[in-house]
Amino acid sequence: MTLYIVLFTSVISVIAFSRPELMSWLQFNPYRVYHRKEFYRLVSHGLLHADWVHLFINMIVLFSFGTAVERYFMRLEAMNIMRFPVVSFLLLYVGAVAVSTLTTLIKHKNNHWYNAVGASGGVSAVIFTSIFFAPWQNLLLYAVIPIPGILFGVLYLAYSHYMSKKASDNINHDAHFIGAVYGFIFPLLIDLSLVNTFLEQLFRF
Numbered sequence: 001m002t003l004y005i006v007l008f009t010s011v012i013s014v015i016a017f018s019r020p021e022l023m024s025w026l027q028f029n030p031y032r033v034y035h036r037k038e039f040y041r042l043v044s045h046g047l048l049h050a051d052w053v054h055l056f057i058n059m060i061v062l063f064s065f066g067t068a069v070e071r072y073f074m075r076l077e078a079m080n081i082m083r084f085p086v087v088s089f090l091l092l093y094v095g096a097v098a099v100s101t102l103t104t105l106i107k108h109k110n111n112h113w114y115n116a117v118g119a120s121g122g123v124s125a126v127i128f129t130s131i132f133f134a135p136w137q138n139l140l141l142y143a144v145i146p147i148p149g150i151l152f153g154v155l156y157l158a159y160s161h162y163m164s165k166k167a168s169d170n171i172n173h174d175a176h177f178i179g180a181v182y183g184f185i186f187p188l189l190i191d192l193s194l195v196n197t198f199l200e201q202l203f204r205f
Helices: 002-017 020-026 030-036 041-047 052-078 085-099 102-108 120-133 149-166 173-190 194-202
Strands: 138-141 145-148
Touching (some): 020 041, 030 041, 030 102, 085 120, 085 173, 102 173, 138 149
């Protein structure tokens, strides 16, 4: 499923690079969502990216962590904890893309000029679901420095919260933060007892 999402998102993003009308139709515009009820934009913006670098980073991270999360979900299916792993993965990813926009929707619902694109909310969710199941697995900070997933998660949330308050760039840090939290609690929405799985892994050094 991860591969299909990556391929489909990449195709739409690349087409939109040269089709401004497609970009305008699919991008997240809180004003149009709130006032014109174009709710599809809560999800469709995840198919778009600002440029090639934005697209490449999001898709390579999504593929790396998405395939890992799919394996975790398959194990849950084998343990009779999860019945439909593919559906669950879609709910994780697509749900995060939508949910991660909600605070931005509230903040900018009357701002006709605010637009956002990118799958970062969904990608953040997938990363943090992976951290939930393997908190001590090393992630590569800046693609070079190994850091335990749980430590990366804490730093990531703190940084996203700080940058959201600072509001000094054009990055939607709220989406990163909310997507990450959604991804971390998503396994508990499947089965609350999975908190024991997290705690066992967390205290297994």
